[in-house]
Amino acid sequence: xxxxxxxxxxxxxxxxxxxxxxxxxxxxxxxxxxxxxxxxxxxxxxxxxxxxxxxxxxxxxxxxxxxxxxxxxxxxxxxxxxxxxxxxxxxxxxxxxxxxxxxxxxxxxxxxxxxxxxxxxxxxxxxxxxxxxxxxxxxxxxxxxxxxxxxxxxxxxxxxxxxxxxxxxxxxxxxxxxxxxxxxxxxxxxxxxxxxxxxxxxxxxxxxxxxxxxxxxxxxxxxxxxxxxxxxxxxxxxxxxxxxxxxxxxxxxxxxxxxxxxxxxxxxxxxxxxxxxxxxxxxx
Ligand code: DGL
Numbered sequence: 001x002x003x004x005x006x007x008x009x010x011x012x013x014x015x016x017x018x019x020x021x022x023x024x025x026x027x028x029x030x031x032x033x034x035x036x037x038x039x040x041x042x043x044x045x046x047x048x049x050x051x052x053x054x055x056x057x058x059x060x061x062x063x064x065x066x067x068x069x070x071x072x073x074x075x076x077x078x079x080x081x082x083x084x085x086x087x088x089x090x091x092x093x094x095x096x097x098x099x100x101x102x103x104x105x106x107x108x109x110x111x112x113x114x115x116x117x118x119x120x121x122x123x124x125x126x127x128x129x130x131x132x133x134x135x136x137x138x139x140x141x142x143x144x145x146x147x148x149x150x151x152x153x154x155x156x157x158x159x160x161x162x163x164x165x166x167x168x169x170x171x172x173x174x175x176x177x178x179x180x181x182x183x184x185x186x187x188x189x190x191x192x193x194x195x196x197x198x199x200x201x202x203x204x205x206x207x208x209x210x211x212x213x214x215x216x217x218x219x220x221x222x223x224x225x226x227x228x229x230x231x232x233x234x235x236x237x238x239x240x241x242x243x244x245x246x247x248x249x250x251x252x253x254x255x256x257x258x259x260x261x262x263x264x265x266x267x268x269x270x271x272x273x274x275x276x277x278x279x280x281x282x283x284x
Contacts, residue, residue, distance in 0.1 A: 016242075016243035016244065017243060017244055017245075017246060018083050018242060018243025018244065018245065019046070019245055019246045019249075020046075020081055020082060020083040020245075021045070021046035021047055021048040021080075021081075021082050021083070021245070021249060021252070022038070022042075022045050022046070022047050022048070022082060022083060022084050022086060022234065022242075022245070023047075023048050023049075023050070023074075023077030023078070023080070023082030023084065023085045023086065024038065024047055024048070024049045024050070024085075024086045024088050025049070025050040025051070025052065025070075025073040025074065025076075025077060025085070025086075025087065025088065025089070025092075026049075026050075026051055026052070026087075026088040026089040026092070026204055027051070027052050027053075027055065027056045027057060027058035027059075027069075027089045027091065027092065028051045028052065028053045028056035028057070028262075029051055029053070029169070029262060029265050029266040029268075029269050030088070030089065030165070030168070030203070030204025030205045030269060031049070031051065031088030031089055031204050031269075032049070032051075032204075032266050032269035032270040033088075033204050033205075033207050033208075033225075033227040033269050033270075034086065034088035034112065034204060034226075034227040034230055034231065035047060035049050035088065035251065035270065036227070036269070036270050036271050036272075037225075037227045037228050037230070037231035038086065038230075038231045038234060039251065040231070041231040041232065041234070041235050042231075042234065042235060042238060042245070043247060044244055044245050044246060044247040045238065045244075045245035045247060046245055046246075046247060046249035046250060046251070046252075047250075047251040047252070048077060048080055048082055048251075048252050048254070049251060049252070049253050049254065050073050050076055050077060050254040050255070050256075050282075051253070051254070051255045051256070051262055051266070052069055052073055052255075052256050052284065053255050053256055053257035053258070053261070053262055054256035054257040055069055055256065056257075057091075057134070057162075057165055058089060058091040058092055058095075058134070058136060059091045059133075059134025059135055059136045059137065059162060059165060059203070060134070060135055060136065060162065061091075061136060062136075063095045063136065063139070063140060066091055066092055066095040066096060066136060067095050067096040067099050069092070069284075070087065070089075070092040070095065070096035070099070070100055071096065071099060071100065071103055072284040073092075073284060074087075074100050074103065074104060074109070075103075075284075076254070076282065076284050078104055078107070082107070083107060083242050083243065084107050084108040084109070084110065084234070084237065084242055085100065085104060085107065085108075085109045085110070086110045086111075086230065086234060087100060087109065087110065087111040087112065088112065088204060088227075088230070089112075089204060090112050090113070090116075090133055090134065090137045090202050090203050090204060090226060091133075091134050091136040091137050091140075091203075092111075093111030093112045093113045093142065094113060094133075094136065094137045094140035094141075094142035094143070095136060095140055095142075097109065097111040097113065097142075108237050108241060108242060110230065110233055110234055110237065111230075112202075112226040112227075112229075112230045113142045113143055113146050113226075114146055114233070115226065115229035115230045115232065115233040116143065116146075116200050116202060116224065116226035116229050116230070117143055117146035117147045117149075117150060117200075118150060118229070119200070119224045119226075119229040120147060120198050120200045120224050121147060121150045121151050121154065123197075123198045123222050123224055124154065124196075124197055124198040124222075125197055126195065126196075126197045127151075127153060127154050127155060128154070128155045128157075128194060128195055128196040128197065128198075129147065129154055129155070129156055129157075129196050129197075129198045129199070129200065130156075130157050130158070130159060130190075130194065130196040130198070130199045130200070131143045131144070131147075131156060131157070131158040131159070131199075131200045131202045132158075132159050132161045132164075132185075132199065132200065132201060132202055132203065132206055132213075133158060133159075133160065133161070133202035133203050134160065134161075134162055134165065134203050135160045135162055137158075137160075137202055137203065138158045138159070138160040139160075141158075143156070143158060143200065143202055144156050144158055155194075157194055157196070158202075159185055159186070160185075161181075161182075161185045161203070161206070163181050163185075164178075164181065164182075164185075164203065164205055164206055164209055165203065165205045167181060167205075167208075167209065168205035168206070168208040168209065168268075168269075169205070169265050169268075171268055173208035173209045173210075173211075173212060174209070174211055174212050175212075178209055178212040179212055179215075179216065182209065182212050182213055182216050183216065186213075186216065186217070190217075196221060197220060197221055197222065198221065198222045198224060199213070199217065199221050199222070199223050199224065200224045200226065201213075201223060201224065201225050201226060202226055203226075204227070204269075205269075207225050207227060208268065208269070210223055210225070252278075252280070253266075253274070253278055253279045253280065254279070254280050254281075254282050255279050255280070255281055255282070256281070256282060256283065256284055257281070258281065259276040259277070259279035259280075259281055260276045262274070262276070262279050263275055263276040263278070263279055264276075266279075
């Protein structure tokens with residue numbers, strides 16, 4: 001069916017209707033920051049979110065394990081007939097995006113790395129950017145490579161901030177403990193010494209420390225959130241390749257560990273209340 005101006009895009013052009021949900025997966029609840037951005041950007045779409053909470057965190061695992069987990073998560077989503085897979089997890093995007101795209105040539109597979117890299121390249125003026133991420137994302141070098149591919153003249157420093165993940169899940173993204181952790185990772189002199197004007201929050205959890213980081217760093221440093229930039233990339237795909245949804249099913253949630261913790265901690269990331277009864281526990 002073809003309709004005109006169904007409203008899922010800011011431009012009024014013809015759209016295919018494809019009512020299948022968009023699949024989103026993450027190592028756990030962090031990807032709900034990406035889901036929240038997607039829900040805001042695409043109110044006509046239905047979403048199926050999978051959090052691999054039983055195997056969280058991915059950020060400290062080997063690249064081979066993360067690739068295996070990611071392929072299993074994507075297989076769960078495609079078996080449930082999604083029209084695209086969004087890899088909300090930065091660590092999984094860094095480790096597994098080529099393997100995921102090769103395994104699912106029939107649908108778009110969107111990771112957070114390329115949109116995040118494009119956003120920092122567009123934002124920087126002094127050509128120095130910093131990427132904050134998990135150990136696995138920093139080690140994989142995917143952001144560094146994606147940024148260099150767009151502009152090899154940029155200086156990039158990538159800093160692993162693993163403790164931020166636990167702080168965000170504890171609800172301690174702001175306050176004395178988060179400030180201490182941020183100082184420990186960035187140091188009092190980071191901004192002066194390296195002098196970036198753009199800092200990428202290259203982990204699903206780090207938007208919850210945005211205010212702590214903004215208070216520590218000079219106001220001139222732009223903080224780029226890979227959740228928002230990924231949502232924008234998916235909006236473009238819906239317009240160009242996927243077909244517009246009809247929003248009838250809203251969002252459904254799957255988790256590989258207990259629904260109670262997923263709902264309680266997930267509410268912090270999603271920014272709205274989540275109920276355990278709305279989370280289906282599955283094995284992958
Ligand atoms: N979702 C992960 C990421 O964005 C953070 C949590 C984890 O380490 O699993 O890299």
